[in-house]
Amino acid sequence: MNQFGGNWTEAKMEIIVEYAKAYLIIMNKQPWAKTLYFDGFAGSGLIEVDEGEEVVKGTSLRILEIQDPKPFDKYYFVEKDEKIKAALEANIQSNYLGKNAHVIQNAHIVQADCNTKLIDMANFLKENNKFRTLAFVDPYGMSVNWESISALKNLGIDLWILVPTGLGVNRLLKKNGDISDSWLTKLETFLGLPRQEIKDHFYKTQVINTLFGEEITVNKEKRTITKAGDLYKKRLGNVFKFVSEPFVMRNSTNSIMYHFMMATNNRSALNIANEVIKPKYRL
């Protein structure tokens, strides 16, 4: 069972499910297209909320429930943890075995790293151009490499991605700019940018003339979490034609934890994503 919580978890799941329903209505009018749902961080299918007080269905089980106007043709669930992957299999079986042959036959569940499978999916879509994909990438931390995202260029994918701006990027950006080599490497891998560019983006360097010569001070820019969200949105804009407004997720003290956004090559898909996100801003 996955444990995490808060209204934003529910809001995020509602966004992706609402979007998936709208997506399937549109794809239903394009009978030549095959639909694939890709979930890169699938979890067990069940989520404990309110410190275990309540168990709710996770996104994977909610997506499998969609039947009207049609279900997805294929589902691909990626989960790195062996036990959680087995739990997802068991939860799908217990919900659908003997009840829905389509789900049982077409839900593929793999134990793997999301990065590898994003690249495999890109290769699959290049060879199978009738497939259109809705991808959901929902990590806890900075585990999605930019290389995996850039592999998705020019493909028929609508990608919803949770970007750990406050809980990830900002934590590595130390106040005085003295960031360890391993953290800089992490930032480079995550953002797909060289470290100097990252430093220039998030820090201000000032040279002050003092009695004893020049003194260089490095200060972190203001609103770096928002800047990180804007930067990731811009980076996605180099791979996809359009990127939605982000749904900004905050904790109980109003600090930003994540930016959740959708990237696509289809203008109508962008409009739908923005419509779906809009009411959730009021959280």
Ligand SMILES: C[S@@+](CC[C@H](N)C(=O)[O-])C[C@H]1O[C@@H](n2cnc3c(N)ncnc32)[C@H](O)[C@@H]1O
């Ligand atoms: C936030 S939870 C997923 C919740 C799920 N998306 C939902 O809405 O029900 C993240 C899951 O990703 C798994 N995970 C962590 N790193 C991973 C990776 N690199 N590739 C695939 N799965 C990973 C974790 O074991 C965990 O179950």
